[in-house]
Amino acid sequence: MKTQLKVVFIGSGNLATQLSLAMKKAGVQILQVYSRTEAHAAELAIRLQCSWTTSTEKIRKDADLYIFALKDSALEEAIRTIQPNNALWVHTAGSVPMDIFKGHVDRYGVLYPLQTFSKKRDVDFEHIPFILEATSKADEDILYYLASDLSRTVRFYSSEQRRYLHLSAVFACNFTNHLYDLAGQIITEQGIPQDLLLPLIEETAAKVRDMTPREAQTGPAVRYDQEVIRRQLELLDDPERKELYKRLSDSIHKEFSHE
Amino acid sequence: MKTQLKVVFIGSGNLATQLSLAMKKAGVQILQVYSRTEAHAAELAIRLQCSWTTSTEKIRKDADLYIFALKDSALEEAIRTIQPNNALWVHTAGSVPMDIFKGHVDRYGVLYPLQTFSKKRDVDFEHIPFILEATSKADEDILYYLASDLSRTVRFYSSEQRRYLHLSAVFACNFTNHLYDLAGQIITEQGIPQDLLLPLIEETAAKVRDMTPREAQTGPAVRYDQEVIRRQLELLDDPERKELYKRLSDSIHKEFSHE
Numbered sequence: 001m002k003t004q005l006k007v008v009f010i011g012s013g014n015l016a017t018q019l020s021l022a023m024k025k026a027g028v029q030i031l032q033v034y035s036r037t038e039a040h041a042a043e044l045a046i047r048l049q050c051s052w053t054t055s056t057e058k059i060r061k062d063a064d065l066y067i068f069a070l071k072d073s074a075l076e077e078a079i080r081t082i083q084p085n086n087a088l089w090v091h092t093a094g095s096v097p098m099d100i101f102k103g104h105v106d107r108y109g110v111l112y113p114l115q116t117f118s119k120k121r122d123v124d125f126e127h128i129p130f131i132l133e134a135t136s137k138a139d140e141d142i143l144y145y146l147a148s149d150l151s152r153t154v155r156f157y158s159s160e161q162r163r164y165l166h167l168s169a170v171f172a173c174n175f176t177n178h179l180y181d182l183a184g185q186i187i188t189e190q191g192i193p194q195d196l197l198l199p200l201i202e203e204t205a206a207k208v209r210d211m212t213p214r215e216a217q218t219g220p221a222v223r224y225d226q227e228v229i230r231r232q233l234e235l236l237d238d239p240e241r242k243e244l245y246k247r248l249s250d251s252i253h254k255e256f257s258h259e
Numbered sequence: 260m261k262t263q264l265k266v267v268f269i270g271s272g273n274l275a276t277q278l279s280l281a282m283k284k285a286g287v288q289i290l291q292v293y294s295r296t297e298a299h300a301a302e303l304a305i306r307l308q309c310s311w312t313t314s315t316e317k318i319r320k321d322a323d324l325y326i327f328a329l330k331d332s333a334l335e336e337a338i339r340t341i342q343p344n345n346a347l348w349v350h351t352a353g354s355v356p357m358d359i360f361k362g363h364v365d366r367y368g369v370l371y372p373l374q375t376f377s378k379k380r381d382v383d384f385e386h387i388p389f390i391l392e393a394t395s396k397a398d399e400d401i402l403y404y405l406a407s408d409l410s411r412t413v414r415f416y417s418s419e420q421r422r423y424l425h426l427s428a429v430f431a432c433n434f435t436n437h438l439y440d441l442a443g444q445i446i447t448e449q450g451i452p453q454d455l456l457l458p459l460i461e462e463t464a465a466k467v468r469d470m471t472p473r474e475a476q477t478g479p480a481v482r483y484d485q486e487v488i489r490r491q492l493e494l495l496d497d498p499e500r501k502e503l504y505k506r507l508s509d510s511i512h513k514e515f516s517h518e
Contacts, residue, residue: 014477072484073486095490116478120470121466129455161449163490164449165446165449167495168445168446169456170479171438171442171445172438172439172460173462173477174481176460176463177475178472178476178507179430180431180472181473184427184471186427187423191420192423192424196412197373198468199386200374200428201467202386202464203382205464206464207436208436208439208460212453215377216375216377216436217437218377218433219429219432220433222433225330232429235423240506244507244510245429245434248434251437251441254499
């Protein structure tokens, strides 16, 4: 570490957990964890070997950087209840503008890791893109050096661009994972273990390193094989799954009918 | 190879290409490639160092196994135009019942690799599940030994189960890839390169090795963060994308509202 930053984490969820552990490993000094839930605060603080608090008044005032890793809906209130100071305050949310801090503190910004986090699963930060934003060159530099110690991909984008990044992450991750879930259900209902899909899931993801998703597109919808589509729709009893199948097939067909 | 099988390939598309090359590597003797398009037949035959034909009448009669790797809609006609013999005939389609061969030849079956294939990208067959079906124990054994030389995962399922497997593959692969495409479009329209999504795509796929998709589900829909959902919908101008976003979010929410 070039800079021995002192950091307080506000939040103890999946992202706070993974990010704080990665920072500690990179030599950042984590002073304290704040969480409303004592068990969560303590659990993370023990892993970080730092102190914790559940009281906003007891949040330490001597940190260089306050990282708010909370769900979007809790962010505004948390910021307003913590006494302002002259340190750099950042949040980690994709969809929340940087200006949520405006009027409360002078130095603020965003440190958004474009990845999906679970408490149980450690992720390799080296390959996670960090999307940054700050209000001054000096604070941009602080975030840039911090993120560069964690990852090889660090980019500055505006709050508006970050909103679109987050939206696209919902498609590429949350919706995709839901399709894995539906795919698994479809076969487990027929007595087939869902693990059988893993090689296909992995190859589908790996393919788009070599070619664009457009080039990688296969299946009945892109061929517009109406007979297969009709017979697959017959297999779907659930009206919601049927509708999803139709919409996704139509959307694929639409992409390719321009050609 | 335990059995020096002699094989004729009917078809020269993505699957025929990858499967025949893998079989050749495993020691199978590929006698001939048939395709209606001479350029395709020749291209594959040269890679396999075997002969090719575009005439069904010139298909060799001395093979042990005829593999029909054609799109579903072309399968029936191809089968009926080739003179029957006493060898084993199989197709490689997920959604087509084994009985498509019935009444034309006596020995038939299915060899369905559960994977997505592109001509350009070589796949590692070792991890591809092969789903088999045949009408006699002897023919099941032939297919089993052949598939076992290619892959570590070989299973027998009925035509009906295979239909569901194929349907679930459409969700896990074709629809998933389309979501990658939409996700990429959403950010490239904002001047952000779509490559930035690759680590997220890979982690999303990798996660479901460690936990079920259900446990892995994250994002605004599972939290039912209505404010994020509302603001993300605002970003989507295209009515079709908007509708897809809504449907997928509702479907996720529905899964988790039972808890």
